[in-house]
Amino acid sequence: MKHLVKYLKPYYKEIIFAILLLIVQAVSNLFLPNLNAKIINEGIAKGDIQYIIHTGGIMLLATLLLAGAAILASYFSSKVVTSYSRDLRRELYYKVLSFSKQDFDRFGTASLVTRNTNDVHQVQMFVLTLLNIMIMAPIMSIGGIIMAIRQDVVLSSSIIIVVPVIALIVFFIMRKTVPLFKTLQKKVDKVNQVLREKLMGIRVIRAFVKDDYEARRFDKANKDLTQTALKVNRIMALGIPLIMLAMNVTSLAITWFGGIRIDSGAMPIGNLTAFLTYVMEILISIMMAMTMFIMLPRAEASAERINEILHTEPSVKEPKSPKIPSERKGVLAFKDVSFQYADAEAPVLSKISFTALPGQTTAIVGSTGSGKSTLVHLIPRFYDVTEGKIEIDGVDIREMPLELVRDMIGLVPQKSYLFSGTIESNLRFGKKDATEEEMWHALEIAQAKNFVSRLPEKLKAPVDQGGTNFSGGQRQRLCIARAIVKRPTIYIFDDSFSALDNKTEAKVREALKDETKDATVIIVAQKVSTVLTADQIVVLSDKGTIAGIGTHQELLKSCEVYQEIVYSQIPKEEAV
Numbered sequence: 001m002k003h004l005v006k007y008l009k010p011y012y013k014e015i016i017f018a019i020l021l022l023i024v025q026a027v028s029n030l031f032l033p034n035l036n037a038k039i040i041n042e043g044i045a046k047g048d049i050q051y052i053i054h055t056g057g058i059m060l061l062a063t064l065l066l067a068g069a070a071i072l073a074s075y076f077s078s079k080v081v082t083s084y085s086r087d088l089r090r091e092l093y094y095k096v097l098s099f100s101k102q103d104f105d106r107f108g109t110a111s112l113v114t115r116n117t118n119d120v121h122q123v124q125m126f127v128l129t130l131l132n133i134m135i136m137a138p139i140m141s142i143g144g145i146i147m148a149i150r151q152d153v154v155l156s157s158s159i160i161i162v163v164p165v166i167a168l169i170v171f172f173i174m175r176k177t178v179p180l181f182k183t184l185q186k187k188v189d190k191v192n193q194v195l196r197e198k199l200m201g202i203r204v205i206r207a208f209v210k211d212d213y214e215a216r217r218f219d220k221a222n223k224d225l226t227q228t229a230l231k232v233n234r235i236m237a238l239g240i241p242l243i244m245l246a247m248n249v250t251s252l253a254i255t256w257f258g259g260i261r262i263d264s265g266a267m268p269i270g271n272l273t274a275f276l277t278y279v280m281e282i283l284i285s286i287m288m289a290m291t292m293f294i295m296l297p298r299a300e301a302s303a304e305r306i307n308e309i310l311h312t313e314p315s316v317k318e319p320k321s322p323k324i325p326s327e328r329k330g331v332l333a334f335k336d337v338s339f340q341y342a343d344a345e346a347p348v349l350s351k352i353s354f355t356a357l358p359g360q361t362t363a364i365v366g367s368t369g370s371g372k373s374t375l376v377h378l379i380p381r382f383y384d385v386t387e388g389k390i391e392i393d394g395v396d397i398r399e400m401p402l403e404l405v406r407d408m409i410g411l412v413p414q415k416s417y418l419f420s421g422t423i424e425s426n427l428r429f430g431k432k433d434a435t436e437e438e439m440w441h442a443l444e445i446a447q448a449k450n451f452v453s454r455l456p457e458k459l460k461a462p463v464d465q466g467g468t469n470f471s472g473g474q475r476q477r478l479c480i481a482r483a484i485v486k487r488p489t490i491y492i493f494d495d496s497f498s499a500l501d502n503k504t505e506a507k508v509r510e511a512l513k514d515e516t517k518d519a520t521v522i523i524v525a526q527k528v529s530t531v532l533t534a535d536q537i538v539v540l541s542d543k544g545t546i547a548g549i550g551t552h553q554e555l556l557k558s559c560e561v562y563q564e565i566v567y568s569q570i571p572k573e574e575a576v
C-alpha cells in the first residue's frame with residue numbers, strides 16, 4: 001500500500017481539512033453526552049428550566065457544528081479519494097499504453113481491466129475508511145475513556161473488563177474471516193475471468209451447442225464463490241449477535257451497578273446516561289478500527305496487483321539517445337534476426353535476413369504457425385528482436401524514437417479491429433486532420449466506397465465496438481482504408497485480404513499498386529494468388545528460418561517449401 005500513498009500527495013490540503021473537520025466532529029461528539037448529563041443532573045433533577053434551555057441551546061449548537069463538520073469532512077474525504085482513484089486509474093492506463101505486446105501477453109486483457117477498475121475501487125474504499133477511522137477511532141476511544149472516568153471513576157473500572165472482552169470476540173471473528181475474505185477476492189476474480197471468456201466466445205459456444213457445458217463451468221466457479229461467501233456470512237451471522245449480546249450485557253451491567261451507585265448517592269443519575277453513551281462510543285470505535293483489518297488484506301492484495309503494473313518496466317523501451325534516419329525512404333532490412341517469445345522454449349524466428357525496398361512489394365509466405373505474423377510484429381516493435389537487428393533507412397529501429405518508427409508504418413492487422421465511433425473517426429485514427437476527400441479516396445482504393453456511400457450516414461455511419469456491425473470483409477476493407485489514409489512509408493498487410501473474395505482482392509491490390517508506388521509494401525499471405533506478382537517473396541520454413549527468397553518464378557524452380565505451398569493451392573500447370 002505504501003507505494004500508492006504518494007498519489008495522495010497532491011491532495012494534502014483537502015486531507016488536512018478533512019482531518020481537522022473529523023477532529024471537530026469527534027470532539028463535539030464527545031461533549032454531547034456530558035452536556036446531556038448536566039441537563040439531567042442540574043436541570044431536570046432540580047427543575048431548573050433556564051438551565052435546561054441554556055444547556056440545550058449549547059447542545060443544539062454543538063450538534064449543528066457536528067453536522068456541519070460531518071458534511072464538510074465527508075465532502076473533502078470523498079473529493080480526496082475520488083481524485084486519488086482517478087489519478088491511479090490514469091497512471092495505470094498510461095502505463096498499460098506503454099506496454100509492449102509481450103507485457104500485454106503477460107498480464108492478459110481481463111486482468112488489466114480488473115486491476116484498473118475493481119482493484120482501484122478496493123484501494124479507494126480502504127483509503128476512505130482509513131481516513132475516517134484513523135482520526136475518529138483514537139479520539140473517540142481515548143477521549144471516551146477520559147470522559148467516562150470523569151463521569152464516575154469506580155464505574156469506569158468496568159471498561160477494563162468490557163473492552164478486552166469485546167476486542168477478543170472481534171479478534172476471533174477476524175481470525176476466521178480475514179483469510180476467507182482473501183479467498184473471496186480470488187474467487188470473485190475467477191468468476192470475472194470465466195464470465196469474460198464465455199461472453200467473448202459466446203458465438204462459438206452457441207455454434208458448438210456448448211451452452212449447457214459452459215453454464216456448468218460457470219456454475220462451478222459461481223458455487224465456489226457462493227460457498228466462501230456463505231462461510232463468511234455464517235461467521236458474521238454468529239459473530240455480530242455475539243458482539244451485540246456482549247454490548248447489551250455491558251449496558252445492563254453498567255445500568256445495574258450504576259443504579260446501585262445512584263441509590264447510594266455516589267453518582268448523579270445524568271452521569272450514568274453519559275457513561276453508558278461513552279462506553280458504547282468506545283466499543284463502536286474499537287469495532288470500527290477492527291473492520292479496517294478486514295478491509296486491509298483485500299486492499300493489500302489489490303494494491304499489490306496495481307503496483308505490479310506500475311512497476312513493470314515496458315519490455316520495449318525508448319532509446320536513450322535517439323537517432324533519426326537522414327532520409328525517410330522506407331528501406332527495411334532484417335539482419336540476422338532471431339526471436340523467441342518470453343515463455344517459449346525455442347525461437348520462433350531464426351537468422352532472418354532480407355531487405356524490402358521502397359516501390360516494391362515483399363511477400364512473406366509460410367505454413368500456419370511458421371512465424372509470419374511474429375515477423376511483421378517485430379517491425380513496429382510490438383516485440384523487440386532477441387538477436388540481430390531490424391533497420392529502417394540504415395538505422396536500427398531500437399535506436400529510433402518509437403513514435404517515429406510507428407508513424408512510418410501503416411499496419412493492417414490480421415484481426416480486423418475498429419473502434420466504436422463512426423467510420424470517419426476510424427479513418428482519421430492515423431491522420432486526425434484527414435480531409436473528406438482523402439477518406440473517400442482511401443475507401444475507393446480499399447473497395448469500400450460503394451458500401452459506405454450506400455449507408456444513410458455515409459462517413460458518419462456509427463461503428464460498434466470492434467466493428468461488429470460490419471461484416472468481416474467490410475471490416476477488413478475499412479482497416480485497409482484506415483492504413484491508406486495515414487499515407488505511411490511502410491505498409492504492412494498481415495493476411496489482410498483473407499476475408500475478401502478473389503475478385504475484390506484483385507481490385508484492392510490493383511488500386512493499391514498506384515497508391516503505394518513509392519512505399520515499401522510487406523504482405524503476409526496464405527493465398528498464393530496474393531503473392532504471385534510480388535517483387536520478392538520471403539518463404540519461411542516450419543522452423544522459422546528462411547527457406548528461400550526470390551520471385552514466384554525463381555522460387556518455383558528452387559524452393560521446395562514454396563513449391564509445396566503453391567501446388568497445394570493451384571494445379572502445377574497453372575502455377576507457372
Ligand SMILES: Nc1ncnc2c1ncn2[C@@H]1O[C@H](COP(=O)(O)OP(=O)(O)OP(=O)(O)O)[C@@H](O)[C@H]1O
Binds near residue numbers: 341369371
Ligand atoms: N504471444 C505469443 N506467445 C507465445 N507464443 C506465440 C505467441 N504468438 C504466437 N506464438 C507462437 O509463435 C508461432 C508463430 O506464430 P505466428 O502467429 O507468427 O504464425 P503465423 O505464421 O502468422 O501463423 P498464421 O498463418 O496461422 O497466422 C506459433 O507456434 C505460435 O504458437
